[in-house]
Amino acid sequence: MTEDRKTIRQMCEEFDVTPRTLRFYEAKELISPLREGQKRLYGKRSQARLKLILQGKRFGFSLEEIRQLLDLYYIGDQRRTQMTKTYDLAVERLSAMKQQRAELDTTIAEFEKQLQWGANFIADLTAKEAAE
Helix, strand or coil, rough: CCCCCEHHHHHHHHHHHHHHHHHHHHHHHCCCCEEECCCECCCCCHHHHHHHHHHHHCCCCCCHHHHHHHHHHHCCCCCHHHHHHHHHHHHHHHHHHHHHHHHHHHHHHHHHHHHHHHHHHHHHHHHHHHCC
């Protein structure tokens, strides 16, 4: 086996994924391992694609969006379309994430106020009981 090909076990260890995940991405035709009998061997292309898939998932892209972006690699314009589409989608995703963070920050602040009110209420009840 050459250095640039990895077994399913090596891929799982390197990318912290399960064999099931790799088989799922293979079934979805996102990665294409080479076959030697029953053995799957992942070349540099599959390794690079898996890295991009995992990064895309971490950033909140759907598998269909990731597939479309990966497929743009092959249109022959020196990746200009792929990079432009990826950039545009990433800007949209970042904006959505910032909006979610703002909403979450507001919810956390409201929650903290409610907890403080609850703590004060309990403290008041405890003080009244102690005074009786």
